[in-house]
Amino acid sequence: MSTKTTHAVIGYVPDEVAKALGSEGHGRALEVRVERGNDREIVRIPAGAIAGVLHGASQGGETGVQVLLKERATVEAVTTHGIAGDLDLKAILDPGLIHRKPPINVIFVAPEFVPRLTADQSKIS
Amino acid sequence: MRVLLTQPPLSTNLEVSPPLGLSTLAAWLIRKGHEVSICDLDLAVKGLPSPRESYPALLEGAVRDFAPHVVGVTSMFNNSLQAERLTRLVKDCDDSIVTVGGGSHFGALAARSLRRIPTLDYAIEGEGEAAFASLLDALSRGAGVTDIPRLCHRADGEGRQNSSDGLLDLAQIPAVWPVVKDCIDVGRYARTIPAGAARRTIYVEAGRGCPFSCSFCATAPFWERRYRVKPVTTLLEEIRYLHEEFGYNGFMFVHDLLTVDKNYVEELSEAIRESRLPIEWMANHRTDIDLRGLLPKMKAAGCWAMFFGIESASARLQKQMLKGLKREGVVSTITGLANLGIASTCSFVIGFPDETPEELSATVTMGAELKLLGAGIVQFHRLRTWPPAPLSRAGLPARFDLDSLRIEYPFLEVPDADVSAIEADPEFFAGYFAPHTAAGTFAQMAQVEMFFTHGIHLAPLTIAVMGRLSGGNLVPTFYAVVDRMGGISRKEVEAEPGSPWPAWRELHPRLEGWLALQPNLEEWQGELVRGAMAYEQRRLRFVNSQGVDREGLAASGEDWGAFISPVDIAALFDRLRTGDALTSDLVREWLVVFVQEGSNSFGAYTTGVEKLPDLRGRPFLVEPSAA
Numbered sequence: 001m002s003t004k005t006t007h008a009v010i011g012y013v014p015d016e017v018a019k020a021l022g023s024e025g026h027g028r029a030l031e032v033r034v035e036r037g038n039d040r041e042i043v044r045i046p047a048g049a050i051a052g053v054l055h056g057a058s059q060g061g062e063t064g065v066q067v068l069l070k071e072r073a074t075v076e077a078v079t080t081h082g083i084a085g086d087l088d089l090k091a092i093l094d095p096g097l098i099h100r101k102p103p104i105n106v107i108f109v110a111p112e113f114v115p116r117l118t119a120d121q122s123k124i125s
Numbered sequence: 126m127r128v129l130l131t132q133p134p135l136s137t138n139l140e141v142s143p144p145l146g147l148s149t150l151a152a153w154l155i156r157k158g159h160e161v162s163i164c165d166l167d168l169a170v171k172g173l174p175s176p177r178e179s180y181p182a183l184l185e186g187a188v189r190d191f192a193p194h195v196v197g198v199t200s201m202f203n204n205s206l207q208a209e210r211l212t213r214l215v216k217d218c219d220d221s222i223v224t225v226g227g228g229s230h231f232g233a234l235a236a237r238s239l240r241r242i243p244t245l246d247y248a249i250e251g252e253g254e255a256a257f258a259s260l261l262d263a264l265s266r267g268a269g270v271t272d273i274p275r276l277c278h279r280a281d282g283e284g285r286q287n288s289s290d291g292l293l294d295l296a297q298i299p300a301v302w303p304v305v306k307d308c309i310d311v312g313r314y315a316r317t318i319p320a321g322a323a324r325r326t327i328y329v330e331a332g333r334g335c336p337f338s339c340s341f342c343a344t345a346p347f348w349e350r351r352y353r354v355k356p357v358t359t360l361l362e363e364i365r366y367l368h369e370e371f372g373y374n375g376f377m378f379v380h381d382l383l384t385v386d387k388n389y390v391e392e393l394s395e396a397i398r399e400s401r402l403p404i405e406w407m408a409n410h411r412t413d414i415d416l417r418g419l420l421p422k423m424k425a426a427g428c429w430a431m432f433f434g435i436e437s438a439s440a441r442l443q444k445q446m447l448k449g450l451k452r453e454g455v456v457s458t459i460t461g462l463a464n465l466g467i468a469s470t471c472s473f474v475i476g477f478p479d480e481t482p483e484e485l486s487a488t489v490t491m492g493a494e495l496k497l498l499g500a501g502i503v504q505f506h507r508l509r510t511w512p513p514a515p516l517s518r519a520g521l522p523a524r525f526d527l528d529s530l531r532i533e534y535p536f537l538e539v540p541d542a543d544v545s546a547i548e549a550d551p552e553f554f555a556g557y558f559a560p561h562t563a564a565g566t567f568a569q570m571a572q573v574e575m576f577f578t579h580g581i582h583l584a585p586l587t588i589a590v591m592g593r594l595s596g597g598n599l600v601p602t603f604y605a606v607v608d609r610m611g612g613i614s615r616k617e618v619e620a621e622p623g624s625p626w627p628a629w630r631e632l633h634p635r636l637e638g639w640l641a642l643q644p645n646l647e648e649w650q651g652e653l654v655r656g657a658m659a660y661e662q663r664r665l666r667f668v669n670s671q672g673v674d675r676e677g678l679a680a681s682g683e684d685w686g687a688f689i690s691p692v693d694i695a696a697l698f699d700r701l702r703t704g705d706a707l708t709s710d711l712v713r714e715w716l717v718v719f720v721q722e723g724s725n726s727f728g729a730y731t732t733g734v735e736k737l738p739d740l741r742g743r744p745f746l747v748e749p750s751a752a
Contacts, residue, residue: 005418010425010465035466038723056425059374059403066398066425083720084746087739089730092695092717093702095463095499096585096664097727 006051006111009043009067009075012036018055018063023118025050025067031078036062042078049073051111052118068114126261127160129193132228133200133207134180134535135167139622141317142328143309145379146228146253147199149330152304153254159261162191163309166211167535171317177536180207181214188218195261198245199228202511202556203533206543212244223264227253233347233512234553235277239284241553248277251347252292252333292348295332295355300362302329302370315371319623324375324405324429329363331355331393331408335381339434340446340519341474343511344381352385357396364397368404375429376406383408384416384431391419394426405429412450412458420465430468430501433458438491439484442477452491456498463499470502471495476562476570477508478521482604483597485564489577490592490599496585497701503581505574507532511556525551526559528571537616569604572612576603576635579618579628583665586694587636587657589701594650595643606638625665633662649709656692660717663688667719668727679716680737685746687718687737695731720746 011032013021020026027047034041037060049069056064069075083089130147144165151161164187170176188196196215200208208231212224226248231238235248247270249256256275263270270278274290302311318325332354335345360378367373384390390408397404407430410416416423435455436448443450455471462469473488492503507529510517525548531539547554559567580588592599613631620627640646640654666674667686678686693711700707716737718730 008421008425010421038726040722040726054398054425055401056398057401057403057427064398064425064427066421082748083722083728083730084743084748087718087732087736087746089718089732089746090695092729092731093698094586094664094694094729095497097668097729 006114007069007073009045009065009069011043011065011067012062013065015058015061015063018058018065021053021055021065023052025053030067032065032067033062036060036064040079044076044078045069046073046075049075052114054118068118071111126194126265127162127191128154128195128197128261129162129164129187129191130197130199131164131166131184131187131211132198133166133204133211134170134176135201135204136535137537137619139171139317140319140322141165141168141171141314142326142377143311143314144199145328145330147197148305148309149298149301150197150227150254150257151308152299152301154258154261155304155308156299157258157261159258161305161308162187162193163305164191165309166207168314168317177538177540181210184211184214185218188215188222193222195223195225195264197225197227197257198231200226200230201228202230202509202554203530204535205230205554206546207535209242209245212242216244223247225249225257225260227257229343229347229511230556233343235275236284236286237553239277239279241550246279250275250277250286251289251349254298255293292333292351292353295353296359298355298359300359300366302363302366311367311371315373325371325373326375326377327367327371327373328377328379329360329367331360331378331380331383333381336385337382337411337447338515339436339448340515341436341477341508341510343514343517346513346515348381352382354380354383354386354389357389357393360393361396361400364404364406365400365402368402374404376404378406378408380409382411384410384414387414387416387419390416391422394419394422394428398422398426403427407431409433412455417461420461420467424465424467428467430470431462432470433472434474435471435491435495436474437477437480437484438487439480442480442484446474446477455491455495459495459500460498468501469495469499470504471500473503473505474508475505475573476559476564478560478562480562480564481597482564482600485573486592486595486597486599486601489573489581490589492577493581493585493589493592494701496581497589497698503585504578507559507570507574508562509556509559516560517555521560523551523555523558523560524567526557526567526571528568529559529574530557532571532575532615537619565600565604568612569607572607573600573603575613575615575618576632579613580632580636583625583629583632584636584658584661586698586701587654587661590653590657590697590707591636591639593701593707594646594654602639602642605642606635609642610635610638625669629662629665633658647709649712650707652691652712653697653707656690656694656712657697659688660690660692660694663717664719664729667721673721680741682740682746683744684722685718685720685740685743687716687740689734689737690715690717690731693731694729716740718746722747 030045031042051068051070054066166180169183173179224246235250238248259273277286334348334351405427410431551558618628673686675681680687715731720728
């Protein structure tokens with residue numbers, strides 16, 4: 001296993017988005033849902049930040065993706081559904097109810113191997 | 126030859142996974158040209174009014190219908206008495222049928238099994254596939270059995286144990302499930318999964334063997350501590366078959382410690398992801414094996430959980446049991462997994478001979494704190510000396526442990542005759558003769574096991590606060606509650622499978638009782654416990670009700686309910702997670718608001734009590750924002 005690392009966003013996109021993505025993104029910003037079947041939290045990735053995309057399984061209309069990021073890329077974590085903002089509600093981090101996940105993960109893939117890793121993704125069925 | 130493989134009833138669970146060891150053995154024997162059928166009595170008795178009385182007749186029917194030459198009986202430790210009865214029953218049906226024992230218990234004590242059970246003709250020590258096939262070959266040829274490795278047989282009225290000639294290369298085992306499709310109805314197992322289950326899970330074998338030497342572990346020495354894995358292609362073939370044919374989408378990879386070989390885990394993760402199969406999986410792991418960097422790949426490949434044996438919070442006991450885990454490593458691993466959205470099951474072993482009540486208290490508190498850090502399930506198990514664990518040979522003073530037997534027996538009731546039979550043979554049923562422990566009496570240890578496993582599941586915040594405030598006194602003060610109020614019972618706790626309420630009805634009065642028996646707690650400390658308990662009871666009600674349960678709420682809407690908490694719950698969670706001190710400033714009134722954010726997702730929030738008028742009159746709190 002290589003000790004060099006790449007940053008990646010791991011999550012889910014609608015199947016139709018996955019089909020259009022190919023192995024290097026689709027030239028537009030990509031929105032990745034953090035949890036399957038839940039669009040409450042998404043990570044928005046600028047088109048220029050994507051080094052490659054690995055596709056996983058499709059289930060319930062969503063495809064799992066691993067979006068490998070270019071070095072020093074920035075992404076935006078977005079909460080799409082809000083709780084009424086005027087009540088000063090502070091979330092209780094109760095693991096019995098919610099799971100907070102960091103938007104970016106580190107994986108053991110050297111950046112120079114990303115193109116080879118994603119090469120087979122050009123034929124997304 | 127015609128071979129019938131059977132297992133006795135194993136548990137009271139209504140959801141059943143196909144018997145893995147028997148299915149693997151069946152696949153091996155089928156490939157060797159034998160005709161095999163599996164009679165799984167654990168599945169067969171489900172839904173019958175009296176499983177305990179029904180299983181013998183079910184096997185009788187299977188023997189009559191299949192007319193086997195050989196019957197193989199597997200035994201876990203908790204159902205060995207039933208396995209023994211099955212061998213008698215087979216001989217009663219037809220004395221010419223050859224009986225063979227294997228599995229965790231007969232396979233660990235092969236010679237002792239032959240001595241105890243006259244109706245058992247052979248037993249196989251350890252790994253069974255090659256020995257069973259060689260035995261069938263010898264029987265069909267009328268040849269002798271003295272040179273069959275691992276076989277235990279009788280000669281001159283005595284049990285003789287043949288030596289081993291090594292372990293299988295697991296690449297020789299075929300993909301099990303397609304091969305056994307005509308001898309076991311996997312679809313029947315799939316139909317035991319409740320409609321609406323989060324995932325449809327099944328056990329599949331990924332490999333065998335753990336190189337570590339934990340003193341209490343029977344599995345590692347059973348597989349001779351040699352780490353082996355199935356080829357990724359074989360495992361993937363099994364997964365694909367089970368998913369496509371039966372809709373399974375949650376795979377529990379059975380391996381003592383799969384993550385020893387990170388390259389294998391990486392290869393497996395890549396293969397699963399590339400397969401695009403919409404499945405999830407879990408496996409056994411250790412907190413001192415560093416998977417950082419690989420975990421995201423595992424997550425992307427569907428890893429939903431990892432299982433850990435944490436065993437104890439005590440550094441002294443960690444060293445003594447040769448586990449050697451460090452608290453910092455445990456905490457960082459569980460936290461790291463939770464951050465990735467990978468759940469963890471944390472298992473503890475309690476009741477080591479010189480374990481003190483203070484050490485046990487620290488272990489229980491650690492379990493609750495791990496739950497707050499994101500562990501999915503925390504469970505406690507009484508130390509038992511199952512052979513061939515190193516501790517089973519240590520000659521520890523032990524006593525029959527009826528309470529443990531009651532917790533694990535395959536039936537809810539343990540008949541007196543079964544108790545007598547097990548109690549009368551400490552050598553054979555060694556697992557139910559638990560070592561004495563300085564941590565408590567046998568009954569007290571059973572209560573700790575049940576109470577805190579369920580308690581941390583339903584009320585981790587409350588138990589973490591209790592642990593922090595009482596320190597080493599948590600367990601002794603719990604014993605005082607049990608003395609005063611009596612213990613909880615398995616029958617009551619399991620009264621309604623899937624519902625938290627029977628367990629809560631047992632736990633809640635005892636948590637209140639604990640509080641009432643703490644004269645040394647300062648008033649604010651008592652308020653913290655009461656506040657945590659009230660919060661967790663409200664959470665249970667909110668999450669488990671159809672619609673918003675409005676009883677006792679200060680205000681509510683269509684997707685929310687609010688109550689006034691005497692404690693700053695958000696800060697309390699934070700302090701417990703960070704290890705900061707609990708102080709009296711946590712006792713102050715806050716409004717707690719539970720919100721249903723999705724069909725099966727909930728959030729909890731706090732705000733000042735002065736916001737209550739603003740909340741009232743709002744039907745919904747979840748609102749889409751312009752993202």
